[in-house]
Amino acid sequence: MNIIQQKKDERTRVVYIHIPFCTNKCFYCDFNSYVLKDQPVMDYLRALDREMEMTVQAQPPGSISSIFVGGGTPTVLKPDEMQFFLNSVRKHFPDWDENIEFSMEANPGTTDLEKLSVMREGGVNRVSFGVQAFQNELLSGIGRIHNTDDVYRSLENARAAGFQNMSIDLMFGLPNQTVDMLSESVTKALELGLPHYSIYSLKVEENTLFHTMYQKNQLPLPDEEDELNMYLLLMNRMSEAGYRQYEISNFSKPGYESRHNMAYWLNEDYYGLGAGAHGYIGRQRHVNVKGVNPYIEAVNQGLPRLNTLDIPREEAMEDFLMVGLRVLDGISRARFEQQFGASMDQTFAAPLEKLVHAGLLDTTDEGYKLSSKGILFGNDVFGEFIGSLTGN
Incomplete structure (x- = not known):
């Protein structure tokens, strides 16, 4: 292996990109996200394009093994906005590993066939749907605007667009959720026959509606014993169905582990692009400016850093x-x-x-x-x- 190739192989190969827009703010969400109405979406995507350009000039990438687009809800982008965004990614990160995993988060109900086709043509090959539960009353109780019909329709559209590698997120420990309700959700999720499932417990985070309700003793959460039984149930059910628990909250068929998340868990370097995104390269961690307009303005001055920290050994x-x-x-x-x-x-x-x-x-x-x-x-x-x- 020559020296130039060796140096390139040591470069960063993992990319996280943040699209901060969503249709509404879920009651448990503390992510850096903003309701889409009246937001300067194209100005944001142009600023993101510029940040990508400056980033790869400062720290040239290696052959990209994983790209993950999170949010917010990236799939609220209109098809033409999605196309512009995916073209930016390909322009600034042109060297893709032949087995690249290119994931995008999606909410059921924001993914019609046209948009999913644009995603697939733009290189996205894995979609992660935020389903959370299969009971409509639980969904409305946590601020989700989709229903179970949207889940089936979205998966059908994704398959029609050519997606095979799909994952869904479920949650347990939700207000008013019972062990039987979780069991029903797991059953319906497994009936879909997907290669990957993420199943997370609810965390009541500050600066969320749920935190306010919790402080007022108005959040009817399952007790600790029920929550433990929920976790034991989902581990057993997933194992019985042939899924390997490869991480505390993640289950997959062989070969379908989330490569992007594995990079985080293995402490590998990654680019973090977009408003509020975190990156970690060369034992230096950065956080970007969070607000949409402040981010756009910051990019006009250079890399949009809120702060940068050297991480001690x-x-x-x-x-x-x-x-x-x-x-x-x-x-x-x-x-x-x-x-x-x-x-x-x-x-x-x-x-x-x-x-x-x-x-x-x-x-x-x-x-x-x-x-x-x-x-x-x-x-x-x-x-x-x-x-x-x-x-x-």
Whole structure:
């Protein structure tokens, strides 16, 4: 391998792009998103094009292995806006790995056949639908505007447009949700025969309607025992149906694991583009300006950074363990040593020994992984590494 090729192979290969518009704000959502009405969408997409241009000039990419377009709801873009956006991506990131995973988040009801065809022609080959539940009363109770009919129609349109690699998100621990309701949602989800499912527990985040309701004791959440039973149920049901739980909240058929999320969990570098996007390159993390118009204005002055932080080596080591242990195959001593030139067992001797002794971690030939008990108490495991080297 020549030197030029070797250097290119070490460049960033993973891209996250943020489209901050959505049809309405869900009651649990704390993402950087804005209701679409009266927003300067094309001005935003032009600014995004400019940010891509400046980014690749400053940090040339390698052969791109993964692109993920999140939001907001990227599929609220009209077909001509979608085409402009996808052309920008291809223009500034032209070298794609032959097995690239190009994912876009979508909401059922925002994806007609025309738009999905534009996406497919523009290189998108994976769609992740935010379904959340299969009971219309639960959907309206969390602020979703789609219904179950929209789910089936959207999947039908996606298949007609040529998509085979699709995923849906479900949620558990929702207000008024029962274990039986989750079981029904899992049954209906599995009937779709998709290669990938993400199933997340509700987190009540600050600056959301749910947080306000929670503070006023007006949020009828399932109790802890029901929520635990929901998680156990979905793990069992997915396993019985032939899906492998490869990460705490993610299940797939073999070969359909989310390559983009795996890059995060393996602590790899990635570009972060768009309003409020986070990026991580060369142990430097940045956050972009959040508001739509402030972002557009910032791009006119240069890269739209809200702040940029150099990540100390010790903090990067802690992140490696906290994030890497979400993956059920676990963390690798060799990968740790490759990134940091140090022994993982020596660096984290005390917390690793404590967690193994508590039955929350298992040792493997390569390193460590969550035990079956540890999967249920993942946050306790990850918390052991926060500040264990930095003292924060």
